[in-house]
Amino acid sequence: MKKSKLNLKKVIPKPFKSLKKIGKAPGTVTYMGLRQDGVNKVSVTDYADDFYESEVLDKIEEAFKFRDTDTVSWINVQGLSKEEEIEKLGKYYNINPLVLEDLVNTNQRPKIDEYDDYVFCVLKMLYLDDSYKLVTEHVALILTEHAVLLFQEVEEDVFSGVRERLANKFGRIRTRGADYLFFALIDAIVDQYFVILEDLANQIELLEERVYNNPEPEIANKIQSLRKEVMAIRKSIFPVREITNRLVKTEHRLFHPETKLFLSDVHDHSIQIHETLEMLREMSMSLMEMYMSNMSNKMNEVMKVLTIMASIFIPLTFIAGIYGMNFQHMPELHSEYGYYIVLAIMFIILVGMLIFFKRKKWL
Numbered sequence: 001m002k003k004s005k006l007n008l009k010k011v012i013p014k015p016f017k018s019l020k021k022i023g024k025a026p027g028t029v030t031y032m033g034l035r036q037d038g039v040n041k042v043s044v045t046d047y048a049d050d051f052y053e054s055e056v057l058d059k060i061e062e063a064f065k066f067r068d069t070d071t072v073s074w075i076n077v078q079g080l081s082k083e084e085e086i087e088k089l090g091k092y093y094n095i096n097p098l099v100l101e102d103l104v105n106t107n108q109r110p111k112i113d114e115y116d117d118y119v120f121c122v123l124k125m126l127y128l129d130d131s132y133k134l135v136t137e138h139v140a141l142i143l144t145e146h147a148v149l150l151f152q153e154v155e156e157d158v159f160s161g162v163r164e165r166l167a168n169k170f171g172r173i174r175t176r177g178a179d180y181l182f183f184a185l186i187d188a189i190v191d192q193y194f195v196i197l198e199d200l201a202n203q204i205e206l207l208e209e210r211v212y213n214n215p216e217p218e219i220a221n222k223i224q225s226l227r228k229e230v231m232a233i234r235k236s237i238f239p240v241r242e243i244t245n246r247l248v249k250t251e252h253r254l255f256h257p258e259t260k261l262f263l264s265d266v267h268d269h270s271i272q273i274h275e276t277l278e279m280l281r282e283m284s285m286s287l288m289e290m291y292m293s294n295m296s297n298k299m300n301e302v303m304k305v306l307t308i309m310a311s312i313f314i315p316l317t318f319i320a321g322i323y324g325m326n327f328q329h330m331p332e333l334h335s336e337y338g339y340y341i342v343l344a345i346m347f348i349i350l351v352g353m354l355i356f357f358k359r360k361k362w363l
Contacts, residue, residue: 027097029083029090033106033138033153040079041155045166046071049175052167060085064092066147072178073147074166078155080104080138086151093118093144103151106138110239114252119143119182121243124236125189126196127158134196134229136236139189143182143254150185158192159185179259187266190244193237193273197280200230204283211287215294223287230284234277241270308362312353316346 024030042057048071057063066073080086083104090100099120102108112121125137135156142149162184165171173184203226210219244267248260255263323332323342332338357363 027101029087029097029100029104031081031083031104031106033080033104040082040085041077042085043076043078045074045076045163047074047166047174048072050169052169052174054163054167060089063089067093067144069146071146072181074181075147075149077149077151078153080106080151080153089149093142093147093149095120095142099142103140103142106153108138110236110243112243112246114250117144119250119252119254121182121186123186123189123240123243125152125158125192126233126236127156127192128195128199129156132199134233136232141182141185143178145254146178148178148181148185158188162188176259177256179255180262183259183262183266186244186247187262187269190240190266190269190273193240194269196233197273197276200233200280201276204280204287207287208283208290211291211294215291215298220288220291223284223291226287227284230277230281234281237273237277241267241274244270304362308357311357312350315349315353319346319349 042060042063043055044057044063044066045052045054046066046069047053051071060077063075066075075089077086077089080103086104087100089095090097090103094117096115099113099115102111102120102122108122110123112119114120119142121141121143123139123141125139127135127137129135137153137157139153139157140151142151162173162181165173165184168174173180207219207223207226210216211223244263247255247263248267250260319342323330332342335341354363
């Protein structure tokens, strides 16, 4: 058998991220993302009804003092590549090593886990950058009694509204506990999904118009790219409905009854997002069918014109072929008006066939 000369380095576009975990013990903190050079920063927002303070920490150890305070603390870790620092924070807050492993695993499916002293949640944060390109970011949240630990890959996020509400001393969020902050952060992520789906709907609408009006060949590539984007978004958003449903039904002691009312609102949003996403998915899949149908119709129109032209010229070619045989004894060849008579007959046939096609609505 002839050996294959396939070059695997050319076939594989990027290294397998899963290779980082092979052979390591369960619970080993191993960052699975590709943003190794991202910004690593820890910021803390500590607040109460009549107190507010926000600062950027120099060391991860400075966040330890917020564990046992009576105020509510939002500890925001930006950048997941510093595995040792995350492990230190996790050990101090008594976080299970398996949770820390999932926390930095960017391949982790969105989920929620409840433990005795904390609640762990993984989500995918979606937003559009300055060039309107979709960005997918891995986000993990840990709810404790007096704090919310938020871990994200890069500095950009969708929490500017939450920060503004915290800075406003008259806001509702300042009067409630860490569970409400946990809800507010999830709500910000879920609300951003509406922006993504709206942009996706606009793309589908524009492609539909182009497919319907002028189905050019390069549109097929754009439709395929759009379908891949829809599937990637669906993979990130689809589990959110299950997560919010569990939050509404949870009996965990960290969630107050008042907060569950707001969590039910997030659940309603997640259902709406799920239904909209499924509708957009079906529309994106039908785009290719519409494109192929319109291309087929366009080809049929071309074939129709060619067929009509061929049908018109067949009898004319037949007449021209008869009188082009050059036999010696052909009476019409010696007629003084034979040429004009044949032309008149051919013209009558041409006009008659055009009238016939017009009445049949083939033209």
